[in-house]
Amino acid sequence: MNASSVAGKSPLCALEKSGQSPWLDFVRRGYTRDGSMAALIEHDGVTGVTSNPAIFQKAMGEGTDYDAQFRDILAHEIVSAGALYERLAITDIREVAKLLRPVFDRTNMTDGYVSLEVSPYLARDTEGTIEEAGRLWSAVAEPNLMIKIPGTKEGLPAIERKIADGVNINVTLLFSLERYKAVVEAWLSGLEKRHAEGKPVTGVASVASFFVSRVDGKVDAEIDRRVKAGDAEAEALKALRGKVAIANAKMAYQHWLDVMKSPRWTKLKDAGAQPQRLLWASTGTKDKAYSDVLYVEELIGPETVNTIPPATLDAFRDHGKVRESLLENVDAARKVMAEVVRLKIDLPAITARLEDEGVVSFEEAFDGLLGSVAKKQAAFLGNKLAETKLSLPAEFDAAVKDGLETWRKDGTIRKLWARDASVWTGTTEANWLKWLDIVDDRLEHLSELEAFQNEVKARGFSQVLLLGMGGSSLGPEVLAMTFGKHEGFGHLYVLDSTDPQQVRTFEGKIDPKETLFIVSSKSGSTLEPNIMLSYFFDVAKKAIGENAGHHFVAVTDPGSALEARAKKDGFWKVFHGVKQIGGRYSVLSNFGMVPAAASGVPLRLFLEDALRGVRACDASVPPAVNPGVLLGTVFGVGATKFGRDKITIIATKQVMDFGAWAEQLVAESTGKQGKGLIPIDDETLAGPAHYGTDRLFVYFRLATEHSHEQDEAVRTLIDAGQPVVTINLHERRQIAQEFFRWEIATAVSGAFLHINPFDQPDVEASKIATKKLTAAYNETDALPAETPFAVDGDLAFFADAKNAGAVKGANAEAILKAHFDRVKAGDYVGLLAYIERDRASIEWIQHLRLAIRDAKTVATAAEFGPRFLHSTGQAYKGGPDTGVFLQITADDAHDLPVPGERYSFGVVKAAQARGDFDVLAERGRRALRVHIKGDLKAGLARLSTLIRAAL
Structure with missing residues (x-):
């Protein structure tokens, strides 16, 4: 019958008479809030909604529907692009779930579901899928939610586990009959485990999303290739065009019918379980030679779902016809499948390729989505983030884009954050990556640092003298040079030399009775800080007496020789570093934060700025918009492809000491095995004639400084074809963001160089x-x-x-x-x-x-x-x-x-x-x-x- 014959109803409502539930394959906030979604539910009989990364990409990346929530979240929290997307998506899913709740209640939990997908990046990660499915289920906390899990080989154990946990599951990316059978087995096994544990199986819903039109797309292309090549079976091959996907789906439905008759299902059904319905996905017609409602009309049958994209839904409303087609011509469908075998069309290989392509497609869509979110986030944050501008010659720029795209395709930034040593040399790198978490850690323990800061201020020290070398001294020196003296706190001096004249000069700058000494040594056995400690402890003892230790603080790794000496000599405090952080990556750990606290740096503001840098470089931020990956790729590509390995740092006056810290980070991390980046700091800027073709310039610029002369000199270099990266800081405190960004960039450049950036x-x-x-x-x-x-x-x-x-x-x-x-x-x-x-x-x-x-x-x-x-x-x-x-x-x-x-x-x-x-x-x-x-x-x-x- 023609669907429009149902009096007063949309043609889509006639699907219900055949036992099929029409779901909408679309989510958008404006569509939900302007009444459009409610109208579809009321007038068109839509009984469910599905989402995927491609849908959210279009929704969040375009228009202004999400701007208000963007602003609200960013005004109160510092989040990554991934976390921001998730918050936005959860809001959408909850709103749709509430719209569908009456359907859910009316159908006794058969319909009224909305689906939210686990991260596409987890399609090959069983444990990651299990964790995220549970987390999203708890975060949305709506009974009519379905969590979408891909039906990959790795997804099967996760499906079984989450069904056993009582989570509603939409299994997606199914193309083959064999994989569908494995999904049914996982679903049954999950219910059986739940039942055996004495937990209710009632209300645990599931659908299996069987993709249709993409199968015809691949098979038809293979048929056309063979026909064009003059295959002897050309006519038989042409007779299969547009038929294989529907036949494949009908075979899946026949398997479902058999399962519904099985003793296993009968037992579960008697316990109150509901069946896992087949859901026809990818039902928009790709080939213009076919009817635009082909994959709706030919797959109508009892206890099934069809998730329909908006354009196809509109077409079906206009001219779709309803009949119980799924049970028609089953023998003909079997003959089609037999012909596929006879004609040597390798359907298993085709469906396996479709699964792989589907995984990649969803990853790419998710990359696009997160990239859009990250760009909007940066736009809303405005001057709260440092800005980066690349001025590169065309060939260099193209190579950087290629490098970023390779990192995107390979998911390398996610591997880096996952502590995967294969990013570099596959050796000890994973042991040295706790710096990725240290800002969150220091914020969690901020009260300890703030209490110390208040005590330092209360004791009224006139000077703070830090004794250290390398990573223990260069970061604190940047803080001292960049921020200067803070009201109510002593001046921070940093001594990192064994030159006796220099030691004596620093001794002359301080009054031991008025000085807080910070002895900073990661290992606690480094020669220079140990002999500086011996000298200045003796100086303090002569001035203060036996209580000299009360003026000393140690920053060192737990269990070090310095910690033992500090206890023996009665030090005021001992702050621990983290053994899994190398010295040059330690500036945002206690090795930087204790001197920052002692000198009066506003700790929360500083660490929150650092956290913005962390979140901007997060695993969820695609390489092209990830400032750390971007900078590291410029470094790596410049050195390996163009010989531009002299990283020349130009800085405006107030932030110029950053270069001394960056020198150590870059040189010590990358310079090994005959490879490396050579940082060039504090070399006065000159005209283009003074530079060869081995330079890459980084212009580190504080926007509030008047640097017109420097700006003009840099423009001259750019005009001459020299590659320049301009990093614009809107305020001095954003140097905290740059500490982390350069750490990521250095790690990334190490991957391009194929070296371990964490040894020396x-x-x-x-x-x-x-x-x-x-x-x-x-x-x-x-x-x-x-x-x-x-x-x-x-x-x-x-x-x-x-x-x-x-x-x-x-x-x-x-x-x-x-x-x-x-x-x-x-x-x-x-x-x-x-x-x-x-x-x-x-x-x-x-x-x-x-x-x-x-x-x-x-x-x-x-x-x-x-x-x-x-x-x-x-x-x-x-x-x-x-x-x-x-x-x-x-x-x-x-x-x-x-x-x-x-x-x-x-x-x-x-x-x-x-x-x-x-x-x-x-x-x-x-x-x-x-x-x-x-x-x-x-x-x-x-x-x-x-x-x-x-x-």
């Missing part, structure tokens, strides 16, 4: 070399003798045999010329100065590096030892062999003893310099050491003059 083998080698030398000193009261290969006045030159042979000359200028003549395009020059890092020496090394840069058109690094040993030193020794190094040592004008040790600070510094140089030589680096005897100022001036002449 060559730093350890340098430590071992230093330890041998200090041990030798303790035995003999002298470091092993060394002989310069050349002496020119107050300058003595040292090198291993290979380097000495390469730089021989009649005098200092000739030696230096021979050394710098080894610099070629694509190299960089490292000036490694083991002298006090004061204003004069910083100015000296900066002027010298620029002279070298301008003469050789190469990148330059200006570093002070031993500070850089825990930073860029790893890349210099283990990274690409493109560095040409000049190590600068000098006689100490004054030395300081290390309490309890035979060696002094000067001896330690000398041992570190020699150990550093020895490892550079072992690694075959182009390295020369020059030692200044006598007056340092005069020696530096002469050295500078000679180098300029040599250049």
Whole structure:
């Protein structure tokens, strides 16, 4: 009969007479709230609703329906794109569930369901599906909800488990009869387990979504290919076009009828169970040669569901015809399936491919959905997020897009967050990823840090002196340099040197009676912080007495030697780090937060800004809109495809110290196995002619600073074709976001380089070399003798045999010329100065590096030892062999003893310099050491003059 013959009713209502329930395959907030959905339920007999990622993508990514809830959530919470989508979707699903509740009650729980899908990313993850299905079920908390679980091989155990748990399940992505049979088995087994446990089976609803039109699409394409190729069975093949999907569905229905007659089902039915109905999905017609209502009209039968997209629903309302077609021509359907076999159409392979494609399609739709949500989220947050702008040459830009797309297709950011070591080398990486969670952790324990901050303020310390190296010192230094002194708190000083002059300078800056000392050492056994502690504890003891420990706080990993010493010496507090966080990734842990608290940084605001950075880089945020993945891909692609491995950091004045922290993170993480990124910090910006083709510039810009001159200089670089990433901070506190973003970016770039970004083998080698030398000193009261290969006045030159042979000359200028003549395009020059890092020496090394840069058109690094040993030193020794190094040592004008040790600070510094140089030589680096005897100022001036002449 024609469906329109039902008096006063929509043609769709006639489906009910045949026992079929029409469900709508569509969800949109405006559609729900403007009465359109209610009208379909009332006038068209729609008795259920299904959703999927593609539907939500269109709904949430377009228009303004969701804007009010976006604003409300973001005004009160800091959430990821994934969490934000879920909140929006749950609101929609609840609203639809309430609209359908009268249907649910009227049909005694047979109909009136709305479906919400588990994350498509979990289609191959049994345990993840089980967890998420339970979580979504609890979050929506409506009895007429169905959780959609894909009928993949991995999904089957999850279906059984959740049915046993009493969760309503919509099994999706079914294409083959064999997989459908396995789904029925999982459903029955789940009910049987529930029944055996004495739990009610009444009201546990399920449907099995059997996809239709996509099967014809694949089979028809195979038929057309073979017919075009002149297959001998061309006519028989053509006779099957548009018939296989319906025949396949009818065979599934015949299996369902058999199950309904089985003793297993009878037992469950007698206990109050309701059947798992077949639901026809993908019923929109794809081939224009077929009727637009084909997959509705030909699949009508008792106790089934058809989930219909809006366009098909409109078409059926207009001209659809209802008959119990599902039970018609069953023998003909069997013949169609037999013909499929006879004609060697590999239907199992086709349906397996459809499942794989369906999984990928839903993942891609979910990527699009989350990308849309992330973009809207960023737009609503506005200036609460730092901004990123890429200015890349066309080929570079295209390669970055390709890299991002590969990460998207492979789901690599989700693997990274899942601690999957295969992202990198498949070795120990998973052991070093607790930094991913540390901001949430510190916010959970914020009261402990705030209590400490209040106590520090109450005690009125005038100074805070942090003693540490590398990851323990560089992050706190950024905080001190960026935020300055806070009202009511002492000035934060950071000492990260064994140079006796520098130690003495810092001693002169403080009054021990008014100072809080923070001793920061992850392992608790690092040489430098231990000897600094010995020295300043002795200083404090002389000024304060036996209660000196009350002025000391330790930050160290649990169970370390430093913790034991802190307890022995009566330290005020010991704060623990996290063993699964490496030092350079520790700035947002207690290694950064304890100094932040002690110096008066507003902790909650700072950590909340950091959390915005975490959520922006979340696993749910697709690579193209994920700031961490974006930056890391630019780094990785630039280095591996274009040789742009000199990451040159330009920064406006108030945030310029960030580069020193980023140097360590990038260099120590990536510089190994002959690969790596070489960070170049604090090299004064110049015109395009001063740069080669190995640079990638990062312009770190604080918007509130007046930086017109810098802005213009950067624009000139962009115009000249240099690649530039501009990171715009709207306020200083957003540096917290950048800490996390750069950690993600560094991990991502490590994946492109195929290295482990969490170890530092060559730093350890340098430590071992230093330890041998200090041990030798303790035995003999002298470091092993060394002989310069050349002496020119107050300058003595040292090198291993290979380097000495390469730089021989009649005098200092000739030696230096021979050394710098080894610099070629694509190299960089490292000036490694083991002298006090004061204003004069910083100015000296900066002027010298620029002279070298301008003469050789190469990148330059200006570093002070031993500070850089825990930073860029790893890349210099283990990274690409493109560095040409000049190590600068000098006689100490004054030395300081290390309490309890035979060696002094000067001896330690000398041992570190020699150990550093020895490892550079072992690694075959182009390295020369020059030692200044006598007056340092005069020696530096002469050295500078000679180098300029040599250049």
